[in-house]
Amino acid sequence: MANFALIGAAGYIAPRHIKAIADTGNNLVAAYDRFDSVGRLDSSFPECSFFTEQEQFERFVEKLKGTKDEIQWLSICTPNYTHDPFIRYGLRNGMNVICEKPIVIHSQSLEDLIKVEEETGHQAYNILQLRLHDKIAALKEKIENGPKDKKYNIDLTYITSRGKWYYTSWKGNNHKSGGVATNIGVHFYDMLQWIFGPVKENIVNVMSFDRVAGVLELERAHVKYFLSINADCLPENAVQGEKKTYRTLNIDGEEFEFSQGFTELHTKSYQKILAGEGFRISEARNCIKIVEDIRNCTPVGLVGDYHPLAERPLSKHPFGWDDVKY
Structure with missing residues (x-):
């Protein structure tokens, strides 16, 4: 003990x-x-x-x-x-x-x-903990055993609605949280680079206080992503279903479902760590670099092969702060 x-x-x-x-x-x-x-x-x-x-x-x-x-x-x-x-x-x-x-x-x-x-x-x-999710670990094994010269097309969408309290808290302060990409996206970026290899290019299309959209060119994947904390960004099918959170990962036109199986991942993480098999902080080097580069990027706008939700109109900050760039 x-x-x-x-x-x-x-x-x-x-x-x-x-x-x-x-x-x-x-x-x-x-x-x-x-x-x-x-x-x-x-x-x-x-x-x-x-x-x-x-x-x-x-x-x-x-x-x-x-x-x-x-x-x-x-x-x-x-x-x-x-x-x-x-x-x-x-x-x-x-x-x-x-x-x-x-x-x-x-x-x-x-x-x-x-x-x-x-x-x-x-x-x-x-x-x-996403690295310990059974379906994600199986996906990594499938990619590693698949064609070595294949490049996958991925769409990542994650919208988790937050109220006005968010902007008063430390989470709404980019100097304290790192912004939307860091606060709600770092584990997704870690998962993607862990499976599909290191970043070759990091492009940001749109970045605001409540969203970020861009493209990650990974060694084995072209990733279009959209992350937001604003319920106004929810797609119509989520709104009709009265959902406040929407998460989808599409790989080569097929939905990759991993919404279940999260409840015991922290316990599993502790088991691995205590057995000497956990993820040392050096393992986070790539994902921290990704979110840092996103935070420091100048958005290029709606050019190139961007995520379709990037076209959603930008919102005004509830407290009147800058609504375009961090």
Whole structure:
């Protein structure tokens, strides 16, 4: 049984980490969040010590060193822009680290963290759970065993509707979240480059506060993508079905269905990590570079072979901010 600490216990993704720690037979000793809505801890770890002040949390963890409750693992479920400092904290204080995606916002931050791993002798791991999805793993095997000279045509659409609260939160601040491509798309980009090879060209057609559309030329695939958090971008068939989220991946004209099978992927990720088979943070190098390049691109507009939903009229920011470019 390993001892865990968790930072970001009140966040959206924290219950999956808490469940994974419990499901793998380990113990959550301490948790920290600035917000105290953490009754979720009762389900698995009612004895977990909880703190709303970072200094108190760090002092508690420090005092456990050399005892039976010493922390070996730190799980991080905090906003994107805080991942870097919290990973550093864990590594430099004798813990291995498991962090939600995106591991960081900037490529240089990733390279710096890899150096901290080397200096400390401890490891940091990224949750890249789509790689563990049975259907996605099977697709990768199929592509690897298929014609080596074939280039696939892919359309990726992902629209997950968000209300006005999103723009007030850290998620609506591009300096803190990395923007739409980073916040909701990084795991899709990771999946695609993992299966179809590295990026040869990265073109952005449209980029706004609530959407991004472009083309990724991968080694073995031509990918047209459209990502959005705006319900106005939903296609008609989704609106008629009263859906608020729409996700589709089309490969050479055929729908690739992978909407099921997500519930246990965090537990599976923990099992792999604890067995020494997890995805080290260096594995995220390609997807972080993709979203960083997208963020820094100048959109070319509706030219070339773009995703059809890129033609949707741009929206005005609900608070009157710039509605064209980050």
